[in-house]
Amino acid sequence: MTTSSLTAMTAQQLTKKILDREELMILDVRNTSDYENWRIEGGRVEVVHIPYFDLLDSIEPALELIPPGKELLVVCAKEGSSIYVAEQLIEAGRTGVSYLQGGMKAWSEYLEPVKVGDLKDGGELIQFVRIGKGCLSYMVISGGEAAVIDAVRMTDVFERYAKERGVVIKHTIDTHLHADHISGGRKLAINALAAYWLPPKDATEVTFDYVPLEEGSSITVGSTEIAIQPIYSPGHTIGSTSLIVDGKYLLSGDILFVESIGRPDLAGKAEDWVGDLRTSLYTTYRALPEELIVLPAHFGKMTELGENGVVSARLGDLYRSNPGLNVQDDELFRAAVTKHLPPQPNAYQEIRQTNMGRLTPGEEEQQNMELGPNRCAVHDK
Known part of the structure; x- marks a missing residue:
C-alpha cells in the first residue's frame, strides 16, 4: 500500500x-x-x-x-x-x-485571529474565532499592552500572538463563569503575571483569588487609556457582565448573540434568571447607543460569520432582526427561553466546576469535556 x-x-x-x-x-x-x-x-x-x-x-x-x-x-x-x-x-x-x-x-481547538477594527490612538481589537466550537475571545491592544477577554484554555495562542505583536498581557477578563468551555483566563493571567477579572456574583464558589469585575470600575489598557467599561447584565448567569470598549464596541458575553440570545438554564436556575435576562436585553441594552458594535462570546451558526470571519453586528440592527429581542409579551418570552431549549453543552456541570477551581482534569480529559457545539444560545446549532 x-x-x-x-x-x-x-x-x-x-x-x-x-x-x-x-x-x-x-x-x-x-x-x-x-x-x-x-x-x-x-x-x-x-x-x-x-x-x-x-x-x-x-x-x-x-x-x-x-x-x-x-x-x-x-x-x-x-x-x-x-x-x-x-x-x-x-x-x-x-x-x-x-x-x-x-x-x-x-x-475543536483551532483559533483564527481576525481584526475587528482600530481603536483610538493606534490601538486594535482582535477577535479569536474558535471556528469548530463556536467560541469567541478578544484581545484589546494599546500602547504596548493587551487585555484578553473570555480566553479559552489554549492560552499559548494568546501568548504567541501577544509576543508577535510586541505587547504585554496586563489583564485577562471573563464576562461570566463559563459552562460550555474551560476558561483560560486565570491560567493566562498567572503565566503573564496579569490581573484576572471575574464578576463577583459568579465567583461565590471559586477557590482562587480574582479582581472583581463590577459596574462602575474601569480597566485601562496601555498609555492611551482605552477604557473597558463593565456593565452588569445578568440572565445567562447571575453575574454576567458586558464590556464597552473604547465607547464603540459592546462585548456582550453570552447575553446577546448575532442570531439569538443567551439561555438562562445552565446553572439550573432558568425560572429565577429569566427576568434578569429580559431586563438586561430589553432595558439595559435598549438604553445603550444603537451604533455600538456587538461582539458576543459565542456564535451558534456559521451564518453568523461575516466578512473575513468576524462575528459582529450593530446593536440597533439586532433590535430589528434578532428574534430574541422582539418578543414583547413577558409570558411568551419566559416560555421561549425556559422551554424546548436545545440540549445542554457536553459535560457542562464538570466544566463549571473546573472554572471554579474545584476540579483539575488532565489535558486529555479537558479535550473530551469540550467536544461538541457550545449550545449557549436559545436556538440549537
Missing part, C-alpha cells in the same frame, strides 16, 4: 478554505451519533457521512457517493480512521484526497 499521495490538511488550512468559500467535499467517518451532534459546516463545504465500520470491508460505498475529481477531506475523531480511509480511496484511484490532521479534536 502506498501513501505517497496522501496529504494532511490542518485545521488552519481548513478554516481558510471555509472563510474563502472554496469548494470542498468532506467524508466524515465518525459514528452516527457523534456526526449528528456536531460536524464541520460553513462556506461551500459539502459533507458526506459514512461510518468507518461501514468502510472496513469495502471502500465502494464512499466511491459511489463521492464524485471523482473533487477535492476530498476525510475526517474522524482523532485522525487514525481518516488516514486509513483516505489511503483506501487513493488505492482505488482517487486523487486530491487528504485527511484532517488531528481530527475533530484539532478542529
Whole structure:
C-alpha cells in the first residue's frame, strides 16, 4: 500500500478554505451519533457521512457517493480512521484526497485571529474565532499592552500572538463563569503575571483569588487609556457582565448573540434568571447607543460569520432582526427561553466546576469535556 499521495490538511488550512468559500467535499467517518451532534459546516463545504465500520470491508460505498475529481477531506475523531480511509480511496484511484490532521479534536481547538477594527490612538481589537466550537475571545491592544477577554484554555495562542505583536498581557477578563468551555483566563493571567477579572456574583464558589469585575470600575489598557467599561447584565448567569470598549464596541458575553440570545438554564436556575435576562436585553441594552458594535462570546451558526470571519453586528440592527429581542409579551418570552431549549453543552456541570477551581482534569480529559457545539444560545446549532 502506498501513501505517497496522501496529504494532511490542518485545521488552519481548513478554516481558510471555509472563510474563502472554496469548494470542498468532506467524508466524515465518525459514528452516527457523534456526526449528528456536531460536524464541520460553513462556506461551500459539502459533507458526506459514512461510518468507518461501514468502510472496513469495502471502500465502494464512499466511491459511489463521492464524485471523482473533487477535492476530498476525510475526517474522524482523532485522525487514525481518516488516514486509513483516505489511503483506501487513493488505492482505488482517487486523487486530491487528504485527511484532517488531528481530527475533530484539532478542529475543536483551532483559533483564527481576525481584526475587528482600530481603536483610538493606534490601538486594535482582535477577535479569536474558535471556528469548530463556536467560541469567541478578544484581545484589546494599546500602547504596548493587551487585555484578553473570555480566553479559552489554549492560552499559548494568546501568548504567541501577544509576543508577535510586541505587547504585554496586563489583564485577562471573563464576562461570566463559563459552562460550555474551560476558561483560560486565570491560567493566562498567572503565566503573564496579569490581573484576572471575574464578576463577583459568579465567583461565590471559586477557590482562587480574582479582581472583581463590577459596574462602575474601569480597566485601562496601555498609555492611551482605552477604557473597558463593565456593565452588569445578568440572565445567562447571575453575574454576567458586558464590556464597552473604547465607547464603540459592546462585548456582550453570552447575553446577546448575532442570531439569538443567551439561555438562562445552565446553572439550573432558568425560572429565577429569566427576568434578569429580559431586563438586561430589553432595558439595559435598549438604553445603550444603537451604533455600538456587538461582539458576543459565542456564535451558534456559521451564518453568523461575516466578512473575513468576524462575528459582529450593530446593536440597533439586532433590535430589528434578532428574534430574541422582539418578543414583547413577558409570558411568551419566559416560555421561549425556559422551554424546548436545545440540549445542554457536553459535560457542562464538570466544566463549571473546573472554572471554579474545584476540579483539575488532565489535558486529555479537558479535550473530551469540550467536544461538541457550545449550545449557549436559545436556538440549537
